[in-house]
Amino acid sequence: MAGIAGVELLLVSIASVPAMTIARRFTVSGRVQGVGFRYFAIRAARQAGVFGTVRNLPDGTVEAIAEGSESAVVEFRNALERGPSYSHVARVDEVEIQPSGRYAGFEVEF
Secondary structure, three states: OHHHHHHHHHHHHHHOOOOOOEEEEEEEEEEOOOOOHHHHHHHHHHHHOOEEEEEEOOOOOEEEEEEEOHHHHHHHHHHHHHOOOOOEEEEEEEEEEOOOOOOOOEEEOO
């Protein structure tokens, strides 16, 4: 019986994600740490209307998880490609992931 309850919970969680929501994991390479990139990403995400997180990775890249409409995620990616004025974005890698619906906003993850 506990297994069935777990399945029901999972179905409710997936059902709470709007049908047109997509999710992407972006890895941004270049001079992207120590230049305000994460806080730039927060502003860009709020402007685009995406939800998720951004964090520095140990290898010097920045990772951003974004969920939203396709057009919002594309707008966010375009902003990541520009970056803040003191950054130099060499590359933005993008991986399609399953939307989780767990994000209520966009914030820095430590």
